[in-house]
Amino acid sequence: MVAGATAVPGAGEAALPGATGTRLLLLGPALGIVVLVGILPLGIILVYSFLTPGTFGGVVWKFSAEAYAQFLFDRDFLDDSLTFNAAYLGIFGRSLVQAGVATAACLLVGFPTAYFMATRPPATRNAWVFLITVPFWTNLLIRTVCMLLILRDEGLINNALVGAGLISTPIVMLYTDFAIGLGLMYSYLPFMVLPLYASLEKLDFRLVEAAYDLYAGRWRALTRIIIPLARPGIVAGCLLVFIPSLGAFLAPDLLGGGKHLMIGNLIQLQFASSRNWPFGSAAAMILLAAVLLALMLYVRTAAPRQRARP
Amino acid sequence: MAETAAVEVRGATKVFGTGGDAVRALDAVSLTIRENEFFTLLGPSGCGKTTLLRLIAGFEQPTAGDILLGGEPVGHLPPFKRPVNTVFQSYALFPHMTVARNVAFGLEMRGLRRAEVAARVEEMLALVKLTDLAGRRPAQLSGGQQQRVALARALANRPKVLLLDEPLSALDLKLRKEMQIELKKLQLETGITFVFVTHDQEEALTMSDRLAVMDHGHVLQVGTPTEIYEHPTERFVADFIGETNFLEAEVLSVIGGMATVRLAAGGEVGAVPRAGAGAGMTVTVAVRPERTALTPRIAAAAGDGAVLRGHIENVVYFGTDTIYHLLLADGAPFIVRMQNREGARRAFRVGDEVGVAVPRDALQVLRD
Numbered sequence: 001m002v003a004g005a006t007a008v009p010g011a012g013e014a015a016l017p018g019a020t021g022t023r024l025l026l027l028g029p030a031l032g033i034v035v036l037v038g039i040l041p042l043g044i045i046l047v048y049s050f051l052t053p054g055t056f057g058g059v060v061w062k063f064s065a066e067a068y069a070q071f072l073f074d075r076d077f078l079d080d081s082l083t084f085n086a087a088y089l090g091i092f093g094r095s096l097v098q099a100g101v102a103t104a105a106c107l108l109v110g111f112p113t114a115y116f117m118a119t120r121p122p123a124t125r126n127a128w129v130f131l132i133t134v135p136f137w138t139n140l141l142i143r144t145v146c147m148l149l150i151l152r153d154e155g156l157i158n159n160a161l162v163g164a165g166l167i168s169t170p171i172v173m174l175y176t177d178f179a180i181g182l183g184l185m186y187s188y189l190p191f192m193v194l195p196l197y198a199s200l201e202k203l204d205f206r207l208v209e210a211a212y213d214l215y216a217g218r219w220r221a222l223t224r225i226i227i228p229l230a231r232p233g234i235v236a237g238c239l240l241v242f243i244p245s246l247g248a249f250l251a252p253d254l255l256g257g258g259k260h261l262m263i264g265n266l267i268q269l270q271f272a273s274s275r276n277w278p279f280g281s282a283a284a285m286i287l288l289a290a291v292l293l294a295l296m297l298y299v300r301t302a303a304p305r306q307r308a309r310p
Numbered sequence: 311m312a313e314t315a316a317v318e319v320r321g322a323t324k325v326f327g328t329g330g331d332a333v334r335a336l337d338a339v340s341l342t343i344r345e346n347e348f349f350t351l352l353g354p355s356g357c358g359k360t361t362l363l364r365l366i367a368g369f370e371q372p373t374a375g376d377i378l379l380g381g382e383p384v385g386h387l388p389p390f391k392r393p394v395n396t397v398f399q400s401y402a403l404f405p406h407m408t409v410a411r412n413v414a415f416g417l418e419m420r421g422l423r424r425a426e427v428a429a430r431v432e433e434m435l436a437l438v439k440l441t442d443l444a445g446r447r448p449a450q451l452s453g454g455q456q457q458r459v460a461l462a463r464a465l466a467n468r469p470k471v472l473l474l475d476e477p478l479s480a481l482d483l484k485l486r487k488e489m490q491i492e493l494k495k496l497q498l499e500t501g502i503t504f505v506f507v508t509h510d511q512e513e514a515l516t517m518s519d520r521l522a523v524m525d526h527g528h529v530l531q532v533g534t535p536t537e538i539y540e541h542p543t544e545r546f547v548a549d550f551i552g553e554t555n556f557l558e559a560e561v562l563s564v565i566g567g568m569a570t571v572r573l574a575a576g577g578e579v580g581a582v583p584r585a586g587a588g589a590g591m592t593v594t595v596a597v598r599p600e601r602t603a604l605t606p607r608i609a610a611a612a613g614d615g616a617v618l619r620g621h622i623e624n625v626v627y628f629g630t631d632t633i634y635h636l637l638l639a640d641g642a643p644f645i646v647r648m649q650n651r652e653g654a655r656r657a658f659r660v661g662d663e664v665g666v667a668v669p670r671d672a673l674q675v676l677r678d
Contacts, residue, residue, distance in 0.1 A: 211404075212369070213464075
């Protein structure tokens with residue numbers, strides 16, 4: 001505050017005497033929180049993933065890379081040899097596909113929704129944003145259970161269809177990948193709509209008129225002008241949906257019936273019934289590494305295009 | 311008329327909103343814009359000129375009436391099916407594309423072959439002198455350069471009609487003057503019909519072949535710049551374009567395209583009549599300040615002009631000329647504009663009792 005009040009606009013703040021100390025003091029609280037809630041827990045997970053599991057949960061302080069080996073291999077009880085086992089990789093792959101499908105579905109549903117909101121008169125837009133955020137007010141568990149009530153054999157949809165005479169036996173929707181995907185989409189759709197809306201709301205619709213004027217029909221105005229300009233929102237929305245979907249365990253557990261494990265369930269199980277904290281920590285670190293890798297790949301491919309501006 | 315009109319507007323009405331909030335932006339406007347013409351829609355903001363342009367472009371559908379392009383009714387067609395292109399007031403350049411890609415956009419959308427697109431883009435960038443900046447993004451260009459890109463992007467499609475919505479309003483004065491000359495040159499070189507919207511009367515007078523003066527959703531007068539300036543038929547037109555003195559008068563006679571009026575401020579003088587003006591009517595006549603001259607009061611009226619009497623309230627020196635604000639004998643304000651000729655002294659001072667010489671033909675009878 002002191003440095004800010006005396007700083008001449010445009011002059012380098014570092015040039016002021018004592019500015020470095022003041023800056024550290026001001027940054028202190030924020031840095032402290034980042035370390036406390038961001039770096040420290042991750043550090044604990046990393047350390048635990050290299051320890052030995054305790055018999056009743058917890059860890060024994062003895063170094064071991066067993067947890068990481070367990071992710072890819074089976075250890076033979078008799079001769080201690082390792083044989084490759086793709087079961088956990090399969091869970092990981094299925095999680096990626098499930099999260100990818102949920103993200104794509106959110107984008108397909110979210111884009112028209114956000115476009116609709118962004119093209120309303122400014123006075124009514126806030127009301128639409130408000131409606132989008134309403135589901136957040138209720139616990140995710142409760143909402144997922146409601147999805148269960150809608151999807152099950154005796155649920156809303158099947159009862160309605162049978163009642164209307166359209167089908168004679170209920171369509172099995174619950175405890176399928178479809179149910180998991182739908183649950184994920186339902187849970188994270190607002191995370192897609194809000195960044196998309198923020199992008200589209202800023203869009204200069206006179207550019208769309210210009211595209212029409214230059215012989216672009218509605219589809220090509222969408223693909224050549226609107227979507228490229230909404231790209232930051234699309235990317236942000238996809239990341240915000242994909243990442244929590246990948247680690248989700250509520251929807252797969254309740255709507256998938258635990259039949260189709262996803263990586264989130266696997267991790268949760270290690271800390272609950274399986275009581276293998278190091279393996280749970282290792283799986284979490286592998287998930288983290290995979291997400292980071294995906295993000296870095298994205299930045300690599302996206303950045304040159306943005307840097308090409310000058 | 312043997313040749314087809316480039317644009318024909320037939321009784322176009324545009325109403326925005328419904329019920330009590332309804333705004334009649336255009337009210338039964340009819341206009342004919344000829345081939346190869348530089349046609350200007352001139353009027354104050356809110357007069358409906360931009361709405362009319364948007365109707366021609368296809369961004370708005372007329373509530374009633376129709377638009378014809380080259381004789382074909384297009385009122386029902388979306389903008390991307392009309393042979394017209396627009397230069398937007400905001401330029402509306404695509405920010406995520408280079409200059410060259412912006413210019414190529416319309417050509418690509420129409421499915422021209424790649425080689426032809428490239429050739430046409432090069433030709434257009436050369437035309438607007440932007441060849442060196444083909445790889446830049448719009449955000450890296452100055453306002454004047456963006457303006458040229460917008461022009462090139464529209465002209466590349468060789469439209470039958472080019473619509474320009476106040477394209478120069480964002481430029482500073484010097485650049486605006488340059489672009490005025492360049493636009494006029496481009497129009498002559500390409501032979502494309504230009505429909506130009508502006509609220510700047512000077513721009514309209516210097517650039518147009520013909521112009522339409524609009525107000526409150528109506529077209530008040532259509533004509534060449536000379537016709538509009540010298541012979542405004544409406545009080546609004548006379549007032550909006552240039553400086554004008556309005557005088558009350560009574561029509562004494564109308565004979566062979568020439569009226570004689572008795573001015574309320576004194577004197578009888580010849581005036582250009584309007585349709586329907588007859589002897590005995592009380593009318594308003596307009597006279598441009600530069601068509602009048604001050605005389606020492608003693609000088610009598612010469613020929614069939616009139617001499618009004620008044621005294622000088624204010625003198626404003628403008629370099630090339632001087633403007634005198636007067637009060638006439640009947641209390642009406644009057645402005646005289648006189649050139650400062652070489653060696654001439656400013657012989658008239660504030661408070662002087664003077665005569666104002668109004669020559670014959672300088673007066674125009676208005677429709678009130």
